[in-house]
Amino acid sequence: MIQRFLRINKKWAILLPALLLFSCENKIEEVQDLGKKRTGVEEGVQIESYMSEGGVMKARLTAPEMLRTQNDTPRTIFPKSLQVIFYNDSLKMESHLFAKYGHYLQNDNKVFLRDSVVVFNVKGDTLFCDELWWDQNKQIFYSDKPVNVHKKSGENLRGAALTAKQDFSKYSFTNATGNLLVGDSLLPSNNDSTPPPPAQTPAPSPVQ
Template sequence: MLLSCENSIKEVQNLTSKNEVPTQSGNDIEYIITDSTRITYRAFAPEFFEIRNPDQSYNEFQKGGKIISYKKDGTQAWQIKANFAKNYTNDNLWELRYDVEAISDDGKTINTELLYWDQAKHLIYSDQYVRITTIDNQVLEGTGFTSDEKMDKITLKKVSGEVYLDDKTQK
Protein backbone atom coordinates (compact mmCIF):
# COMPACT_ATOMS: atom_id res chain seq x y z
CA MET A 1 0.00 0.00 0.00
CA LEU A 2 1.32 3.45 -0.94
CA LEU A 3 0.27 6.77 0.56
CA SER A 4 0.81 10.17 -0.91
CA CYS A 5 1.06 13.45 0.97
CA GLU A 6 1.21 16.94 -0.46
CA ASN A 7 2.27 18.65 2.79
CA SER A 8 5.87 19.66 3.30
CA ILE A 9 7.84 18.42 6.29
CA LYS A 10 7.66 21.94 7.78
CA GLU A 11 3.86 21.98 7.53
CA VAL A 12 3.63 18.59 9.24
CA GLN A 13 5.98 19.75 12.01
CA ASN A 14 3.86 22.87 12.54
CA LEU A 15 0.70 20.77 12.80
CA THR A 16 2.27 18.36 15.28
CA SER A 17 4.16 21.01 17.22
CA LYS A 18 3.96 20.77 20.99
CA ASN A 19 3.79 24.57 21.36
CA GLU A 20 0.11 24.45 22.32
CA VAL A 21 0.31 21.38 24.54
CA PRO A 22 -0.25 22.30 28.21
CA THR A 23 2.82 22.18 30.42
CA GLN A 24 0.51 21.88 33.44
CA SER A 25 -3.17 21.21 33.91
CA GLY A 26 -5.54 20.62 36.76
CA ASN A 27 -9.10 20.33 37.93
CA ASP A 28 -10.89 22.26 40.68
CA ILE A 29 -7.97 24.63 41.16
CA GLU A 30 -7.44 27.64 43.38
CA TYR A 31 -4.93 30.12 41.94
CA ILE A 32 -3.54 32.53 44.60
CA ILE A 33 -1.80 35.84 43.86
CA THR A 34 0.06 37.42 46.77
CA ASP A 35 1.94 40.62 47.56
CA SER A 36 4.41 40.39 50.45
CA THR A 37 2.64 37.24 51.77
CA ARG A 38 -0.76 39.02 51.75
CA ILE A 39 -3.39 37.44 49.47
CA THR A 40 -4.46 40.06 46.95
CA TYR A 41 -6.40 37.87 44.49
CA ARG A 42 -7.75 34.34 44.37
CA ALA A 43 -9.04 32.60 41.27
CA PHE A 44 -11.15 29.46 41.27
CA ALA A 45 -11.76 27.27 38.25
CA PRO A 46 -13.04 23.78 37.49
CA GLU A 47 -10.33 23.31 34.83
CA PHE A 48 -6.90 24.87 34.25
CA PHE A 49 -4.29 24.63 31.49
CA GLU A 50 -0.88 26.33 31.47
CA ILE A 51 0.48 26.96 27.98
CA ARG A 52 4.10 28.04 27.53
CA ASN A 53 5.50 28.84 24.10
CA PRO A 54 7.97 31.36 22.65
CA ASP A 55 5.27 33.66 21.28
CA GLN A 56 2.90 33.90 24.23
CA SER A 57 2.49 32.17 27.57
CA TYR A 58 -0.90 31.99 29.19
CA ASN A 59 -3.14 30.13 31.59
CA GLU A 60 -6.48 29.07 30.19
CA PHE A 61 -9.65 28.36 32.14
CA GLN A 62 -11.87 26.78 29.47
CA LYS A 63 -14.79 26.15 31.83
CA GLY A 64 -14.57 29.60 33.38
CA GLY A 65 -14.29 30.49 37.01
CA LYS A 66 -14.21 33.34 39.48
CA ILE A 67 -11.61 35.91 40.57
CA ILE A 68 -11.87 37.57 43.97
CA SER A 69 -9.86 40.64 44.97
CA TYR A 70 -9.05 41.43 48.58
CA LYS A 71 -8.45 44.74 50.36
CA LYS A 72 -5.43 45.22 52.61
CA ASP A 73 -7.56 44.38 55.66
CA GLY A 74 -8.43 40.99 54.11
CA THR A 75 -12.05 41.78 53.25
CA GLN A 76 -13.38 41.21 49.74
CA ALA A 77 -12.98 44.19 47.37
CA TRP A 78 -14.63 42.86 44.18
CA GLN A 79 -15.21 39.71 42.18
CA ILE A 80 -15.48 38.74 38.54
CA LYS A 81 -16.92 35.51 37.19
CA ALA A 82 -17.03 34.27 33.60
CA ASN A 83 -17.61 31.11 31.59
CA PHE A 84 -14.13 31.32 29.98
CA ALA A 85 -10.91 33.04 31.05
CA LYS A 86 -7.38 33.41 29.77
CA ASN A 87 -4.53 34.93 31.79
CA TYR A 88 -1.67 36.27 29.65
CA THR A 89 1.06 35.91 32.27
CA ASN A 90 3.74 38.00 30.52
CA ASP A 91 1.36 40.96 30.12
CA ASN A 92 -0.50 40.71 33.47
CA LEU A 93 -3.72 40.71 31.43
CA TRP A 94 -6.86 38.63 31.92
CA GLU A 95 -9.38 38.07 29.12
CA LEU A 96 -12.78 37.00 30.44
CA ARG A 97 -15.56 35.88 28.10
CA TYR A 98 -19.15 34.67 28.00
CA ASP A 99 -21.62 35.75 30.66
CA VAL A 100 -19.10 37.93 32.50
CA GLU A 101 -20.26 39.51 35.75
CA ALA A 102 -18.15 41.89 37.85
CA ILE A 103 -19.44 42.94 41.28
CA SER A 104 -17.91 45.71 43.41
CA ASP A 105 -17.83 45.62 47.20
CA ASP A 106 -20.63 48.24 47.32
CA GLY A 107 -22.91 46.24 44.98
CA LYS A 108 -22.38 47.76 41.52
CA THR A 109 -22.64 45.08 38.85
CA ILE A 110 -21.18 45.04 35.35
CA ASN A 111 -22.42 42.43 32.86
CA THR A 112 -20.86 41.88 29.44
CA GLU A 113 -19.70 39.11 27.10
CA LEU A 114 -16.06 40.28 27.03
CA LEU A 115 -14.03 41.98 29.73
CA TYR A 116 -10.30 42.61 30.05
CA TRP A 117 -8.60 43.09 33.41
CA ASP A 118 -5.17 44.74 33.30
CA GLN A 119 -3.59 43.79 36.63
CA ALA A 120 -0.61 46.12 36.23
CA LYS A 121 -2.77 49.19 35.54
CA HIS A 122 -5.63 48.09 37.85
CA LEU A 123 -8.16 48.64 35.03
CA ILE A 124 -11.08 46.69 33.61
CA TYR A 125 -12.49 47.46 30.17
CA SER A 126 -14.42 46.21 27.16
CA ASP A 127 -15.44 47.36 23.70
CA GLN A 128 -18.56 45.15 23.73
CA TYR A 129 -22.14 45.70 24.91
CA VAL A 130 -22.20 46.32 28.67
CA ARG A 131 -24.96 46.60 31.26
CA ILE A 132 -24.21 48.36 34.54
CA THR A 133 -26.52 48.16 37.54
CA THR A 134 -25.78 50.83 40.15
CA ILE A 135 -26.16 50.45 43.91
CA ASP A 136 -29.59 52.14 43.73
CA ASN A 137 -30.70 49.72 40.95
CA GLN A 138 -30.39 52.12 38.02
CA VAL A 139 -29.52 50.31 34.81
CA LEU A 140 -27.17 51.86 32.27
CA GLU A 141 -26.31 50.25 28.96
CA GLY A 142 -23.68 51.04 26.40
CA THR A 143 -21.09 49.72 24.04
CA GLY A 144 -17.69 49.78 25.71
CA PHE A 145 -16.44 51.01 29.07
CA THR A 146 -13.32 51.55 31.13
CA SER A 147 -13.07 51.50 34.90
CA ASP A 148 -10.66 51.16 37.75
CA GLU A 149 -10.81 47.60 39.03
CA LYS A 150 -12.72 48.71 42.16
CA MET A 151 -15.46 50.06 39.85
CA ASP A 152 -15.40 53.47 41.53
CA LYS A 153 -14.66 55.43 38.33
CA ILE A 154 -16.59 53.95 35.40
CA THR A 155 -16.62 55.59 31.97
CA LEU A 156 -19.40 54.16 29.81
CA LYS A 157 -19.31 54.68 26.04
CA LYS A 158 -22.29 54.95 23.65
CA VAL A 159 -24.67 55.17 26.61
CA SER A 160 -28.35 54.30 26.71
CA GLY A 161 -30.70 53.79 29.64
CA GLU A 162 -32.57 55.82 32.23
CA VAL A 163 -30.78 58.05 34.71
CA TYR A 164 -32.62 59.43 37.71
CA LEU A 165 -31.46 62.77 39.03
CA ASP A 166 -32.26 64.28 42.41
CA ASP A 167 -33.92 67.59 41.57
CA LYS A 168 -33.71 69.03 45.09
CA THR A 169 -32.03 72.42 45.18
CA GLN A 170 -29.90 73.56 48.06
CA LYS A 171 -30.11 77.04 49.53
Protein backbone atom coordinates in the same frame (compact mmCIF):
# COMPACT_ATOMS: atom_id res chain seq x y z
CA MET B 1 5.66 43.74 43.65
CA ILE B 2 2.88 41.38 42.58
CA GLN B 3 3.35 37.70 43.41
CA ARG B 4 1.23 34.71 42.45
CA PHE B 5 0.80 31.33 44.08
CA LEU B 6 -0.92 28.34 42.48
CA ARG B 7 -2.45 25.36 44.23
CA ILE B 8 -3.64 22.29 42.30
CA ASN B 9 -5.75 19.51 43.73
CA LYS B 10 -3.42 16.83 45.11
CA LYS B 11 -5.44 13.97 43.71
CA TRP B 12 -3.47 14.40 40.48
CA ALA B 13 -0.44 13.03 42.32
CA ILE B 14 -2.49 10.03 43.40
CA LEU B 15 -3.86 9.38 39.91
CA LEU B 16 -0.51 9.70 38.16
CA PRO B 17 0.77 6.14 38.86
CA ALA B 18 -2.59 4.70 37.77
CA LEU B 19 -2.46 6.70 34.55
CA LEU B 20 1.04 5.48 33.84
CA LEU B 21 -0.03 1.90 34.45
CA PHE B 22 -3.03 2.35 32.18
CA SER B 23 -0.80 3.75 29.43
CA CYS B 24 1.42 0.68 29.50
CA GLU B 25 -1.58 -1.52 28.75
CA ASN B 26 -2.41 0.38 25.54
CA LYS B 27 -0.86 0.06 22.13
CA ILE B 28 2.45 1.86 21.77
CA GLU B 29 1.02 3.87 18.83
CA GLU B 30 -1.85 5.19 20.97
CA VAL B 31 0.53 6.23 23.73
CA GLN B 32 2.74 8.06 21.24
CA ASP B 33 -0.24 9.87 19.74
CA LEU B 34 -1.40 10.91 23.20
CA GLY B 35 2.05 12.31 23.96
CA LYS B 36 2.05 14.34 20.75
CA LYS B 37 -1.36 15.85 21.51
CA ARG B 38 -0.37 16.89 25.04
CA THR B 39 3.21 18.02 24.45
CA GLY B 40 3.80 21.32 26.25
CA VAL B 41 0.41 21.27 28.00
CA GLU B 42 -0.03 21.03 31.77
CA GLU B 43 -3.43 20.12 33.19
CA GLY B 44 -4.97 20.60 36.60
CA VAL B 45 -8.32 20.56 38.39
CA GLN B 46 -9.79 22.39 41.39
CA ILE B 47 -7.44 25.34 40.95
CA GLU B 48 -6.75 27.94 43.63
CA SER B 49 -4.46 30.82 42.71
CA TYR B 50 -3.54 33.80 44.90
CA MET B 51 -2.21 37.21 43.94
CA SER B 52 -0.44 39.25 46.60
CA GLU B 53 1.17 42.67 46.66
CA GLY B 54 3.63 43.71 49.33
CA GLY B 55 2.91 40.51 51.23
CA VAL B 56 -0.86 41.23 51.33
CA MET B 57 -3.30 39.01 49.46
CA LYS B 58 -5.17 41.05 46.84
CA ALA B 59 -7.10 38.41 44.90
CA ARG B 60 -8.09 34.73 44.99
CA LEU B 61 -8.89 32.83 41.78
CA THR B 62 -10.69 29.50 41.70
CA ALA B 63 -11.52 27.35 38.67
CA PRO B 64 -12.62 23.75 38.09
CA GLU B 65 -10.04 23.14 35.36
CA MET B 66 -6.82 24.66 34.02
CA LEU B 67 -4.68 24.11 30.92
CA ARG B 68 -1.25 25.71 30.68
CA THR B 69 0.73 25.94 27.45
CA GLN B 70 4.43 26.82 27.16
CA ASN B 71 4.65 27.89 23.53
CA ASP B 72 6.02 31.18 22.17
CA THR B 73 3.17 32.89 24.05
CA PRO B 74 2.72 31.15 27.44
CA ARG B 75 -0.99 30.95 28.22
CA THR B 76 -3.06 29.63 31.09
CA ILE B 77 -6.58 28.67 30.01
CA PHE B 78 -9.64 28.24 32.21
CA PRO B 79 -12.07 26.49 29.84
CA LYS B 80 -14.84 25.70 32.33
CA SER B 81 -15.35 29.02 34.15
CA LEU B 82 -13.41 30.94 36.77
CA GLN B 83 -14.13 33.20 39.72
CA VAL B 84 -11.94 35.92 41.23
CA ILE B 85 -12.50 37.66 44.58
CA PHE B 86 -10.64 40.93 45.10
CA TYR B 87 -9.65 42.10 48.60
CA ASN B 88 -8.59 45.39 50.13
CA ASP B 89 -5.63 45.79 52.49
CA SER B 90 -7.82 44.61 55.40
CA LEU B 91 -8.63 41.38 53.50
CA LYS B 92 -12.26 42.42 53.08
CA MET B 93 -13.91 41.66 49.78
CA GLU B 94 -14.10 44.63 47.39
CA SER B 95 -15.46 42.98 44.25
CA HIS B 96 -16.24 39.60 42.73
CA LEU B 97 -15.76 38.45 39.13
CA PHE B 98 -17.23 35.48 37.25
CA ALA B 99 -16.84 34.29 33.64
CA LYS B 100 -17.50 31.02 31.83
CA TYR B 101 -14.13 31.22 30.05
CA GLY B 102 -10.83 32.98 30.59
CA HIS B 103 -7.17 32.83 29.65
CA TYR B 104 -4.12 34.50 31.15
CA LEU B 105 -1.38 35.88 28.89
CA GLN B 106 1.79 35.63 30.94
CA ASN B 107 3.93 37.96 28.81
CA ASP B 108 1.33 40.76 28.92
CA ASN B 109 0.10 40.05 32.46
CA LYS B 110 -3.48 40.29 31.20
CA VAL B 111 -6.53 38.09 31.56
CA PHE B 112 -9.13 37.83 28.79
CA LEU B 113 -12.66 36.94 29.93
CA ARG B 114 -15.66 36.05 27.83
CA ASP B 115 -19.12 34.49 27.94
CA SER B 116 -21.48 35.70 30.66
CA VAL B 117 -18.95 37.96 32.36
CA VAL B 118 -20.25 39.44 35.64
CA VAL B 119 -18.47 41.78 38.06
CA PHE B 120 -20.08 43.22 41.19
CA ASN B 121 -18.77 45.32 44.08
CA VAL B 122 -19.70 45.73 47.72
CA LYS B 123 -21.87 48.76 46.88
CA GLY B 124 -24.20 46.54 44.88
CA ASP B 125 -23.24 47.73 41.38
CA THR B 126 -23.14 44.87 38.86
CA LEU B 127 -21.46 44.82 35.45
CA PHE B 128 -22.65 42.49 32.66
CA CYS B 129 -20.77 42.03 29.39
CA ASP B 130 -19.72 39.42 26.83
CA GLU B 131 -15.99 40.25 26.81
CA LEU B 132 -13.69 41.91 29.32
CA TRP B 133 -9.93 42.40 29.74
CA TRP B 134 -8.24 42.52 33.13
CA ASP B 135 -4.90 44.36 33.06
CA GLN B 136 -3.11 43.32 36.23
CA ASN B 137 -0.25 45.81 35.79
CA LYS B 138 -2.61 48.80 35.62
CA GLN B 139 -5.18 47.13 37.91
CA ILE B 140 -8.07 47.98 35.61
CA PHE B 141 -10.82 46.30 33.60
CA TYR B 142 -11.61 47.43 30.09
CA SER B 143 -13.76 46.37 27.15
CA ASP B 144 -14.50 47.66 23.67
CA LYS B 145 -17.74 45.66 23.57
CA PRO B 146 -21.19 46.75 24.80
CA VAL B 147 -21.52 46.71 28.57
CA ASN B 148 -24.42 47.04 30.99
CA VAL B 149 -24.24 48.20 34.62
CA HIS B 150 -27.11 47.78 37.09
CA LYS B 151 -26.76 50.01 40.15
CA LYS B 152 -28.25 49.20 43.54
CA SER B 153 -30.19 52.47 43.38
CA GLY B 154 -32.13 51.15 40.39
CA GLU B 155 -30.23 52.91 37.64
CA ASN B 156 -29.43 50.95 34.49
CA LEU B 157 -26.47 52.23 32.46
CA ARG B 158 -25.21 51.01 29.10
CA GLY B 159 -22.14 51.88 27.07
CA ALA B 160 -20.31 50.95 23.89
CA ALA B 161 -17.07 50.46 25.88
CA LEU B 162 -15.87 50.64 29.48
CA THR B 163 -12.83 51.28 31.66
CA ALA B 164 -13.04 50.50 35.39
CA LYS B 165 -10.83 50.20 38.44
CA GLN B 166 -9.97 46.67 39.48
CA ASP B 167 -12.14 46.95 42.61
CA PHE B 168 -14.99 48.27 40.40
CA SER B 169 -15.34 51.32 42.65
CA LYS B 170 -15.09 53.70 39.67
CA TYR B 171 -15.85 53.23 35.99
CA SER B 172 -16.41 55.27 32.86
CA PHE B 173 -18.34 54.59 29.65
CA THR B 174 -18.07 55.46 26.00
CA ASN B 175 -21.38 56.61 24.46
CA ALA B 176 -23.26 55.99 27.69
CA THR B 177 -27.06 55.68 27.72
CA GLY B 178 -29.63 54.61 30.32
CA ASN B 179 -31.97 55.84 33.02
CA LEU B 180 -30.76 58.01 35.89
CA LEU B 181 -32.65 58.62 39.10
CA VAL B 182 -33.27 62.27 39.99
CA GLY B 183 -33.56 63.36 43.61
CA ASP B 184 -36.98 64.57 44.83
CA SER B 185 -35.50 67.92 45.77
CA LEU B 186 -34.94 68.62 42.08
CA LEU B 187 -38.56 67.95 41.09
CA PRO B 188 -41.51 70.38 41.55
CA SER B 189 -43.98 69.27 44.20
CA ASN B 190 -47.58 68.58 43.09
CA ASN B 191 -48.88 69.92 46.42
CA ASP B 192 -47.09 73.20 46.17
CA SER B 193 -49.87 75.65 45.19
CA THR B 194 -47.99 78.78 46.18
CA PRO B 195 -48.02 81.12 43.18
CA PRO B 196 -44.70 82.44 41.98
CA PRO B 197 -43.74 85.90 43.26
CA PRO B 198 -44.86 88.75 41.00
CA ALA B 199 -42.34 90.26 38.72
CA GLN B 200 -40.89 93.42 40.14
CA THR B 201 -41.23 96.59 38.04
CA PRO B 202 -38.35 98.99 38.41
CA ALA B 203 -39.29 102.26 40.12
CA PRO B 204 -39.61 105.32 37.79
CA SER B 205 -36.77 107.72 37.72
CA PRO B 206 -37.42 111.03 39.55
CA VAL B 207 -38.36 113.99 37.36
CA GLN B 208 -35.68 116.60 37.27
